[in-house]
Amino acid sequence: MGGSKMDIKTSVESAKMSPTKLAVYAGIGVLVFLAPILFQGFGQLFLVRILAIVGLYVMLALGLNIVVGYAGLLDLGYIAFYGIGAYAGILGGQPLSQWLAATFPDQPWAPGLSYFIMIPIAAVAAAITGIMLGTPVLRLRGDYLAIVTLGFGEIVRIALNNNIFGLTNGAAGLPKAGEVVPKPFGLDWLTKVTYFRIPNLGDNGFTFTFTANVYWYYIIVLLCVFTIFVVRRLDDSRLGRSWTAMREDEVAAASMGVNITGAKLYAFSLGALWGGIAGTTFANFQGFVSPESFTFMESVFVVCVIVLGGMGSIPGAIVGALVIQGVPELIRGMASSGLLTALTGITVSAEAQSAISNYRYLVFGLLMVIMMAWRPQGILPSKRRARELRPEDEKALDETNQTLYDAQHDTAIPGEDL
Amino acid sequence: MSADLIIQQLVNGVTLGGMYALIALGYTLVYGILLMINFAHSEMFMGGAYVGLGMLTWLSSDSFPASSFFKGSTFGLILLFLIVFAVAGITIGVLGVIIERVAYRPLRHAPRLAPLISAIGVSIFLQNAVLLWIDSKAIPYPSLFPVRQVISIGGASLNSLQLLIVVASLVLLLILDTFVSKTRIGKAMRATSQDREAAGLMGIDINYIIALAFFIGPALGAVAGIFHGMYYGTVIFSMGFIPGIKSFTAAVLGGIGNLRGAMLGGFVLGIVESLGAGFLSTGYKDVIAFGILILVLIFRPGGLLGESVVEKV
DSSP: OHHHHHHHHHHHHTTSOOHHHHHHHHHHHHHHHHHHHHHHHTTOHHHHHHHHHHHHHHHHHHHHHIIIIISOOOOSOTHHHHHHHHHHHHHHHHHHHHHHHHHSTTOTTGGGGHHHHHHHHHHHHHHHHHHHHHTTTTTOOHHHHHHHHHHHHHHHHHHHHTTGGGTSOGGGOBSOTTOOOOOOTTHHHHHHHSOEEETTSSSSOEEEOOOHHHHHHHHHHHHHHHHHHHHHHHHHSHHHHHHHHHHHOHHHHHHTTOOHHHHHHHHHHHHHHHHHHHHHHHHHHHTOBOGGGGOHHHHHHHHHHHHHHOTTOHHHHHHHHIIIIIHHHHHHHHHHHTHHHHHHOOOOOHHHHHHHHHHHHHHHHHHHHHHHHHOTTOSSOOHHHHHHHOGGGHHHHHHHHHHHHHHHHHHTSTTSOO | OOHHHHHHHHHHHHHHHHHHHHHHHHHHHHHHHHOOOOTTHHHHHHHHHHHHHHHHHHHHSTTSTTHHHHHHSHHHHHHHHHHHHHHHHHHHHHHHHHHIIIIIGGGTTSOTHHHHHHHHHHHHHHHHHHHHHTOSSOEEOOOOSOOOEEEEETTEEEEHHHHHHHHHHHHHHHHHHHHHHHSHHHHHHHHHHHOHHHHHHTTOOHHHHHHHHHHHHHHHHHHHHHHHHHHHSEEOTTTTHHHHHHHHHHHHHHOTTOHHHHHHHHHHHHHHHHHHHHHSOGGGHHHHHHHHHHHHHHHOTTOSSSOOOOOOO
8 A cells, every 4th residue: 555655656746846857957958058158169150050040940849839739730831920920020120220229319229129129019910910810710620721821821921022012022021222130239238248268278269259149049048948938838727728628629628618719719829929929039130031931841840840859749849940950950060160070070071061951851751751650749749649649558548547546545545644 | 904815814724724623633532532631742743744854855855766756747746745644644643652552551540630741741752852863943844745826816815735735634534534433443432432431341442442542643643744844834843832732722612522523623723813813913823822722611611512511520
């Protein structure tokens, strides 16, 4: 009896953070914080940039995860929200920064605030578009929904490309010639304050300057942490549970009192919201947007990230983004900068370098097929999904539940101290 | 828009519609039996255009012994095109069967999104295989077919290639329709699409029927691909995506799973798009098809000829 009692204790404690887990998270945190400083210091600037882009994909993947992973609605036009966020960021940011500059003429940092003011605006713009897409497609499900969202994504891209309302400047993109995206708030100051140099470290010395890439890297990391926090809370919330129920069986969920309309609209708008935030960040980070960044293939990439990582899984989204967006860029960048040869002694020819970037799509296509056949739950599946997708584990799960049930009934015996 | 232009756009629309109808049949055949969108079908269309390109170039090149016979007479030219269409159709048909075997059959009992994601993977793979191993740029199509004006009404005209596309599409559609509605195998296909398990219990070889659907659809798609190449004069690795989506729209418009619906949907979409492009700016041409798709799915998901879909629990 004592043994079964211990079973409960362990299962409760595992939900809390164990010291090992805490140490792992702390280690990752330190790595994430130090990575750009080290890369920048040793002159590997492209690595900072790659990590920042991976961060953007993590945000996108986590946002799409709400729609696909939690609510089970396959969205093949997700990049449209990213695009709407990006265009909103530039279109709204321009007048805003001018207004800030005019209102605070003595403060050179004031125009840089426009990005931060635009975050909520772009988020709301994307979320409203999400509801606009979500409302008419409420009745659709499965692959029909996938095709409609694909059509929506393409319509948005074509509209941007055709200079809709005379705002988007067609295929040339924004900002228009002569206009620039203002420097973000505090970058100049940080560049001045944080410069340091250790001459004897490494081959060429260690020189750290707080560049724009480092700045955006930290902003994106902060946004990612915020996203992870919100998404985790969402998954455990009442809404998250109704998404799970809806994903499993819509009719059964509806008859149990889940508000399907509400749950779907929340999923679309909350998913779109993160796409919008990532989009406006991308626009400011890149300093430029054009419709070709928002093609169908980009939507497929984000879907790929979560399929590969594991639907509904947060660590999965991060690993997926690293594998899909990070690894090919990393190999190519390291090869072209000579870092790969310096570190491993492997020389990659220029031909092989371009082959890496060319073959990635081919490999991704193959990977999607293979993943669906052999590991549909992804690399790091969410616990719940892993159970769903591998029915042979259900027996083991039943046994665990039986043990817990027995244990609970044991503790309920009078005389036990509870 | 003047009357001449409207007639001209109608002619163009019907030509386009013939191609859409041929591709749409592939979507509808597979959806009717497996209830899945074969996203890789647009790559069958693209692949057909490339196989056709290779065959046309090879058979008409001076190094090929019979090239002067093929190019010399009308009969030779007809024979040349028959060979090209047959080879492309069979090659791509076999490719379709292989894809079904490798990418879809293992997922037949998986959650519904799994085959769709797998199909997207196949589509990306095939596009990039062509991009990497053949060419990343557009390739001009050999202009062996004699394009001549056949009929002209005022300013509008119908040329021989358009006539060929429309007539050949109609003939192929008629053959398929007869095959499905009159033959034993066609009956088995219809039975399978109504209830796969029950059909299996009645002694129909389900895997054979599914493989057959995956042969016929891509073969017709390949024919459409060659027409597309001949009509527009170039092929490129990414050519399948937009016609693929539009043909899927056509299949949905006609009522997905319904063969005659797919044919009707193809022609309706071709005409609407051509007229729409005449009235609106051509930049928004593709938006028309996507818009129709979304509207049909929302307001009449059963399509023009489809029955209303009853939710199965």
